[in-house]
Amino acid sequence: MQKKVACSFPDEVLEHVFSFIQSDKDRNAVSMVCKSWYEIERWCRRKIFIGNCYAVSPRMVIRRFPKVRSIELKGKPHFADFNLVPDGWGGYVLPWIAEMAGAYPWLEEIRLKRMVVTDECLELIAKSFKNFKVLVLFSCEGFSTDGLAAIAASCMNLRELDLRDSDVDDLGGHWLSHFPETYTSLVSLNSSCLGSDEVSLSALERLVGRCTNLRTLRLNRAVPLDKIANILGRAPQLVDFGTGTYGADLQSDVFSSLAGAFSSCKELRSLSGFWDVVPAYLPAIYPVCSRLTSLNLSYVTIQSPDLVKLLRHCPSLQRLLVLDYIEDSGLEALSSSCKDLQELRVFPSDPFGEEPNVSLTEQGLVSVCLACPKLQSVLYFCRRMSNVALVTIAQNCPNLTRFRLCIIEPRTADFLTLEPLDVGFGAIVEHCKDLRRLSLSGLLTDRVFEYIGRYAKKLEMLSVAFAGESDLGLHHVLSGCESLRKLEIRDCPFGDKALLANASKLETMRSLWMSSCAVSFGACKLLGQKMPRLNVEVIDESGPPDSRPDSCPVDKLYIYRSVAGPRFDMPPFVWTMDEDSALQVHALHVAEYNRKPDWIGVGTYEESIQGLRAKMPFVLYLAELSNTSQCSSQPLLSGDTTLTPPRPLLRLPIETLESDDKTQRSKEGKYMIKMRYSMNPTICFEIRPISTRSFPGV
């Protein structure tokens, strides 16, 4: 019998070959070839992408991939961006950081999206990873500039610090001065989301001056216009620059030094920022406009003629973000100036106004689609649309990969015919064969979903709001869209039938969100019981869903596939429909002292939870972290639920279970408590309420 080819190469050779394979999909395919390839591959996988942090546990990841250098995690569902996910829902990164601190001492990159990051996490990162290089916090929250100071002070090899769109508690600009004078490795800094009026300009200037490899610098609004020239002067090699405030009283000397600074930036390709624009200062950027490929004017509240004047200078533009002040006429001008346009995003200047305040209609988008053959990605807010416009767009832009249309008033019909927009969107999915992302709006029946199910074979993400008529709509999508990974639906009359009939489809997707639809609690329970590899979570802030009849619709539903089982950090308003819900555990609210909890407690068992709900102090007794189920009587950790604000439980990895006998506080360090779950206890523990006594260590 012939020896298998796979076995004839030494591992090092295979590993070397695998190092050329970067994409996750390909890596996964490689690991499925045979056992030895699986083994070799897992030891040399350096980069991990986890689209849903609850789909897998940190331990599982570490067990399989012991040598990871770069990790990307996503937390909350996308609709959290629009305030549909209540605070405290989850997405805590601390358990991950804590586990990785021990397992991946050579971790270089952490990229997070929609996760809760605390200062403690940032301090842990700063302390644990000696060669840390990249931190990207995309739409994250829960941390302050103190945490950033810790990163700045410790991470000598930091290349990239990107806080884009995060909600940061900005305590002033002094964190920047925590970068030591010897630190010069910064390549990319995006602090544009910081909201304080204070910024340490001198620290910023010095930092920029000594980091000669700086390529991306996005400033926050607090940096005034008259400082830009100085900053750019120190970094003429910048490729991507975001201004702070771009308005001030017009002074010719400020203008000329600004223009001079911009003209010396020969590599500049991307501009953003531009808060509080004074139009007279815009011509200062004209020297770089001809080379610009990306321009973010989405905070620029100037009128169309001024916008057009600027855009006429930018023939190389590939990406434009702009407010609807640009109007149809401005988009028409754009389409004749910027033939290379690939991505267009038009945001509403007055989204809650009852009447249109600008002359921006479907015509603007149509004119761009007619004239810009390379257009791939569209995000467009407008107030009216027609099927004929959508068909025109579809026929002229068959290369669209992302099409997100938001007609501001829900259920708006075709303004010409008063019909639904089914045919228009149908044309989009039929002609744009590579469409990966679609957001629908306007008046839509089940028909549009029929078209989507039939044609949108490459569609990966679909967002639906105020659309459809019956379960048939949802059924079309779930049964037809082969590549569907993420589906998010709000305010649609979709109920149990389509969901239950397509339950197995849900295991092929990352997640499904449905809010204000017609899915009953009973169906959720059924789904949770029948599909062990799905986590079915009901979010309901009005009380436990089992206090109402099974036929009652749930408020919000989030379903995602997971190999980690139900999560343990759910807040009280989230219920899992898992089979073992009898043993369901809710996260306890624990005390937090000065943002650095000295102890963390975990809850279990109904009777204990009763005590906790009465808000009494408690003591947590822990057994050894081993396979035995012996319970010690050593009090190990304690907490106090009477303190406010209560915080949900965080899980941290354990190295040791040492405790300081005198104060009964756990020693500072990493520790973990696992919950009793599914009859496989790792640790037994119980909580005993304490009636009166002063608390140790308080």
Added chain:
Amino acid sequence: MEGSVAYDNDLNLKATELRLGLPGTHEEQQAVSSSTVRNNKRPNGESDARNETAPPPKAQIVGWPPIRSYRKNNSQPKKTESEGVGIYIKVSMDGAPYLRKIDLKVYSGYPELLQAVENMFKFTIGEYSEREGYKGSDYAPTYEDKDGDWMLVGDVPWEMFITSCKRLRIMKGSEARGLGCGV
């Protein structure tokens, strides 16, 4: 684009349905409690600029339109301490299907205001004269003052104007010419 399925609202799904539930499990659904607002507006986005009566205030739908909070927060102009609250008035133009809102405090006088309005609606106002109003174009900028009277913009001193102006309307044609006549 052919619609091959003759879609019928009364299609009975029960007969062909695939379910995971045990036979006999009922599937009645309660009325959807949605977070939407039942609104009786015609599904036509255009609004009539001549409509003098304000539409009934609409309750805001949570999370709609889908705009991220940082964008909502960051596009508001930063209020400096000296500014206080602006004086926002609606500006309409005969024939234009949209209204504008402007902050009168931003302008220091009539020329700036009129320039801005010209830019907004892309037209030219004629030259102002006390006797003859706005000559040289078909348009005249008018405003409604606190007493409900329609006045020609420019007739009163600027400071008086910004405190008494309730809204601006760019009139067109004979109505406009009428305003300028007579002293």
